[in-house]
């Protein structure tokens with residue numbers, strides 16, 4: 001069994017945990033083998049296999065470059081990769097791209113999955129491939145090449161003349177040739193749905209491609225038919241290149257299978273120098289899944305959630321009574337407060353892969369903060385009274401309670417990508433730097449039709465907040481651009497280098513849209529942070545954390561008071577955020593020394609603004625309809641930059657509105673507006689991005705001096721231009737599906753290069769159309 005955790009854990013789940021409970025569905029569009037997800041006559045499993053060969057085929061063993069490195073994504077337009085199959089294959093894999101599942105590993109995993117789904121052998125799958133950042137050049141074998149050229153090309157890839165024959169015979173058992181791509185080989189109108197198969201079984205991994213060739217019955221269009229006249233019968237040229245000696249050895253199904261297992265593994269293991277592949281991956285017998293600690297009010301216990309996943313291939317799920325989870329406290333001992341350091345979990349669901357099944361046993365374990373948790377072992381209790389103990393190969397399964405991503409107080413607004421992350425760090429560690437690292441996919445503006453997003457990374461220092469017992473709150477914010485924020489991964493860490501503690505690889509899409517407040521936390525005592533003891537058992541009553549009513553406000557400078565007027569704005573009260581959206585969407589800011597005055601200064605171009613969570617500031621000209629006024633005492637957080645003022649609280653806005661005393665003349669020039677015309681373009685409105693893609697994807701640029709005029713002139717050759725997020729310019733002749741008109745208020749961001757203009761917002765385009773181009 002592998003030792004947990006491992007760098008391959010995410011890929012392990014993608015390739016083995018396919019269907020059923022928590023199934024990752026990586027096989028969805030290739031099961032059954034004959035599935036034609038991209039249209040009739042196009043076997044998806046065949047497209048996956050061919051895509052891997054095309055990615056590898058530019059490898060150069062002499063320079064040790066290329067191989068399975070996902071360079072295919074940059075080469076789609078170079079003429080060597082005919083057909084839509086490569087793009088749709090990469091597009092499917094892109095859903096699984098993450099810092100722990102490279103596109104190159106996904107391409108290799110696609111070979112494993114396609115072959116297995118079609119009844120072929122288990123191809124040992126090693127991992128650790130690294131994605132290229134540019135194309136790998138040309139050199140994919142083409143049907144018209146001569147045998148000499150084929151041999152040179154395969155030699156460059158690292159394959160002997162015999163292996164060339166073998167790997168081609170193993171690839172050309174699935175799918176076939178399409179008249180849309182090769183009309184001179186498959187004349188239009190011939191074949192089935194525009195395809196002639198390589199053998200009579202286009203959707204089975206069998207050796208018919210060989211036997212039908214050998215016995216002379218092959219309809220393979222690369223052996224017989226029009227390709228012969230024009231010397232494009234490449235399978236004939238390849239198979240016949242050693243007088244049929246190699247193919248004759250492959251007429252036995254067993255021999256074919258084992259040759260294909262070896263030679264297809266060789267194909268996916270071609271990698272550039274510097275890449276070190278792991279051992280072939282096998283599924284865990286016992287795997288902890290989604291382990292998460294969460295501090296629960298009043299701060300004296302942590303809730304551990306997650307699953308123990310049991311591989312039930314060899315231990316039948318029906319034979320399992322339950323699973324015992326036995327843990328050690330923070331110092332490795334067996335004192336776990338009032339609990340017994342043990343928890344029984346019962347089966348909740350089952351998943352299956354090609355060759356395995358898995359049972360999931362959910363955990364919900366209350367861990368006292370005072371004693372904490374450091375590791376656990378798993379005991380699988382069988383119905384016959386026996387049990388099997390799993391201790392992670394003698395290491396126990398490790399858990400960290402020094403830092404945790406506190407999910408209820410973290411949130412993501414997927415529409416705008418606005419991410420708020422709250423972490424809890426044990427007080428004895430809080431002198432070390434606390435960081436958040438977010439990795440997120442960013443669409444590549446569809447250069448040459450590349451459907452694979454780039455993976456960007458942002459590191460943000462987290463700022464210290466309140467304390468609760470033995471833990472200190474930290475928080476950070478980030479607006480994730482690109483519209484794919486749900487696929488972002490979040491890691492929070494405390495400390496540096498190898499000794500750092502992390503809660504890593506948390507999926508942003510699993511966070512809620514609203515950060516709920518944690519009641520009972522309080523400003524940290526200045527005495528320092530050494531106490532690791534739990535807070536006193538007396539809970540503060542809810543009213544104790546409310547601000548005093550205005551009439552009884554004390555003069556003490558450390559007690560916040562309500563401010564009825566700030567500059568030209570008056571207090572409207574305490575308001576909730578919208579449901580799943582920000583109440584104010586004109587502009588937003590977050591920083592640690594926030595005061596009501598500085599928030600107001602940020603928002604002088606708007607009629608409304610509000611401060612939230614002590615350090616966030618939002619502006620807008622109207623409130624989202626789902627925001628409602630709540631009791632003023634909800635807004636009980638002091639401003640981070642001025643403890644005498646209230647700045648809302650979690651999900652609560654200290655809301656201010658403009659008054660008649662607002663000096664209109666001094667701000668009028670800075671009030672942005674939606675320009676009705678820009679050059680040859682007319683304003684259309686505020687538009688969303690398309691579903692999973694850019695609304696305008698044909699050209700783009702971004703910079704800090706963006707104006708509507710600059711974008712208009714950049715998009716001069718197109719029907720539409722749109723500016724997004726203040727600084728991004730997009731052009732296109734059509735709006736991609738899923739892009740719809742949004743309320744004008746949404747486009748509330750000023751242009752980076754001209755504050756008098758509006759330039760969209762996150763996921764919102766300030767959209768213009770060429771005059772006269774409309775219908």
Ligand code: HEM
Pocket residue numbers: 042043046047049050053082083085141142143150167168170171172173174175176177178179181182234238267
């Ligand atoms: C001399 C070497 C090769 C040549 C000239 C060649 C050429 C071709 C051509 C012309 C097609 C038709 C594409 C279409 O119409 O969509 C094709 C399809 C295919 N090739 Fe190759 N190929 C070679 C080697 C390989 C190898 C080594 C593999 C994988 C191990 C492979 C896997 C496939 C698969 C699976 C298809 C079917 C794709 C589909 O049905 O969509 N080929 N090949």
